[in-house]
Amino acid sequence: DASDAEVREIETAFEKLQRSNATSLLRKHLTPEVLEQVKRRRTRHGATLMDVIRSGVENLDSGVGVYAPDGDAYTVFAPLFDPIIEEYHAGFGPSDRQPPVTFGHPKQLTKVLGNLSRLGKYVISTRIRTARSLEEYPLNPLMTETDYIDMEREVVKVLQDLTGDLAGTYYPLDGMSSKDKRQLIEDHFLFKEGDRFLQAANASRHWPKGRGIFHNAAKTFLVWVSEEDHLRIISMEQGGNVTSVYARLVTALVNLGKHLKLRRDRRLGSVTFCPTNLGTAIRASVHVRLPRLGRDRARLEKECARLGLQVRGTHGEHSESSEGVFDLSNKRRLGLTEIDAVTEMYQGVSEIIQMEKDAK
Numbered sequence: 455d456a457s458d459a460e461v462r463e464i465e466t467a468f469e470k471l472q473r474s475n476a477t478s479l480l481r482k483h484l485t486p487e488v489l490e491q492v493k494r495r496r497t498r499h500g501a502t503l504m505d506v507i508r509s510g511v512e513n514l515d516s517g518v519g520v521y522a523p524d525g526d527a528y529t530v531f532a533p534l535f536d537p538i539i540e541e542y543h544a545g546f547g548p549s550d551r552q553p554p555v556t557f558g559h560p561k562q563l564t565k566v567l568g569n570l571s572r573l574g575k576y577v578i579s580t581r582i583r584t585a586r587s588l589e590e591y592p593l594n595p596l597m598t599e600t601d602y603i604d605m606e607r608e609v610v611k612v613l614q615d616l617t618g619d620l621a622g623t624y625y626p627l628d629g630m631s632s633k634d635k636r637q638l639i640e641d642h643f644l645f646k647e648g649d650r651f652l653q654a655a656n657a658s659r660h661w662p663k664g665r666g667i668f669h670n671a672a673k674t675f676l677v678w679v680s681e682e683d684h685l686r687i688i689s690m691e692q693g694g695n696v697t698s699v700y701a702r703l704v705t706a707l708v709n710l711g712k713h714l715k716l717r718r719d720r721r722l723g724s725v726t727f728c729p730t731n732l733g734t735a736i737r738a739s740v741h742v743r744l745p746r747l748g749r750d751r752a753r754l755e756k757e758c759a760r761l762g763l764q765v766r767g768t769h770g771e772h773s774e775s776s777e778g779v780f781d782l783s784n785k786r787r788l789g790l791t792e793i794d795a796v797t798e799m800y801q802g803v804s805e806i807i808q809m810e811k812d813a814k
C-alpha cells in the first residue's frame with residue numbers, strides 16, 4: 455500500500471485540482487469516490503496514484519492529465535483510467551477489447567477518392583505515426599539510465615538492418631548540435647525538447663541518454679527512440695498520398711515486429727505511456743490549408759469533433775496554427791483497427807476540405 459505520507463500528498467493534489475478551474479479529463483474523472491477507491495493502491499513496480507496524476511496536477515491546463523508509470527497502472531488504477539479512456543476513445547468501455555492488429559490493404563484507402571491532393575491544393579503533407587513499447591523494459595518513469603542505454607542499443611541494431619526505402623541512419627540526441635536539433639524540429643521531423651507535461655510525469659530522466667532519431671535519407675521514414683514512448687514509428691511525406699504513407703508504415707511495422715518483442719495488452723492493444731495513444735497508437739494526420747474555416751477556430755474544432763478529428767497547431771500538440779495551416783488527425787486510436795483509424799482521418803479530412811471549398 456501507499457504510505458500515509460504518500461496518501462496525504464495525493465489528497466493535497468486532489469484538493470488543488472478541485473479548487474482549480476482545470477478542464478482536464480483528470481479533473482473530471484477523479485471524483486471523491488474514485489479517489490477513495492484508489493488512493494492507497496500501488497503497482498507491482500511501486501508506482502502510486504501520484505505518479506499517474508502528477509503531470510495533470512502540475513499542469514492545470516492539461517487536456518488529459520494522466521500517464522501510466524507502468525503497464526500495470528492501467529489495471530491497478532482502472533477506476534480512474536477507464537472513464538478517461540472511454541471519453542477520449544469514443545465510448546471504449548471497460549468490457550471492450552482492442553481488435554487484433556489489422557493493417558488491411560493500404561490501396562483500399564485511396565481506391566475511391568484517390569489521394570487527398572486530388573481535392574485541390576489543400577493538403578501540404580501527410581504523416582502517420584504509431585507507438586510501440588518493448589516487453590522487457592518498464593515505461594518511462596521507471597527506466598534507469600542503463601535501461602535507456604540498453605534499449606537504445608537493442609533498437610538501433612534492428613533499425614540498422616532495415617533495407618530498401620526504410621534503410622537509414624541513427625542520430626543519438628546526446629551530442630547532436632543544437633542547430634541540427636532545431637532544424638529537425640522546425641522541419642517537423644523531431645520531437646521538441648523539454649515538454650513540461652512529460653517532465654512532470656518523470657518521463658525525461660537521464661535526458662538525453664538513450665534518446666535519438668533514426669531516419670532514411672528522404673526523411674520519409676523515422677523512428678523516435680525513448681521520447682514519450684519507447685518507440686514512435688513515423689511515415690511522412692509531402693502531399694496527400696495517404697496510401698503511400700500508410701504502406702511504408704505497415705512495411706516497417708511488420709519488419710520491426712519480427713525482430714523486437716513488443717508489448718501488447720489483450721484489452722488495450724499497444725501499451726503506451728499516455729492513455730490517448732492506446733490500441734492502434736495510430737495518429738494519421740495531414741497539414742492542411744484552411745484559410746476560410748480556420749478563421750473561426752471554435753467552429754473548426756466543432757466540425758472536426760463531429761467527424762472524429764482532432765485539431766492541432768502547425769508545430770503539433772499544444773502549438774498554435776500559423777498561416778491558416780492546421781494539423782488534423784483521427785482522435786481515437788483504441789477500439790478500431792489500424793486501417794480504420796487511417797480511414798477515419800481520410801474521410802473526415804475529405805469532408806472538411808469540401809466544407810472549406812463551400813465556405814464563403
Ligand code: ADP
Pocket residue numbers: 579580581583639641642643644645686690737739740741766767768769770771781
Ligand atoms: P505526435 O504526432 O508525435 O503525437 P506532435 O503533435 O507533437 O506529436 O507532432 C510531432 C511533429 O510532427 C510536429 O512537428 C508536427 O508539426 C509534425 N506533424 C504532424 N503531422 C504532420 C503532417 N501531416 N505533416 C508534417 N508534419 C506533421
Ligand code: CIR
Pocket residue numbers: 478509515516517518519520651682728730731771
Ligand atoms: C495533456 O494532458 O494535455 C498532456 N498530458 C498530453 C495529452 C495527450 N498527448 C500526448 O499523449 N502526447
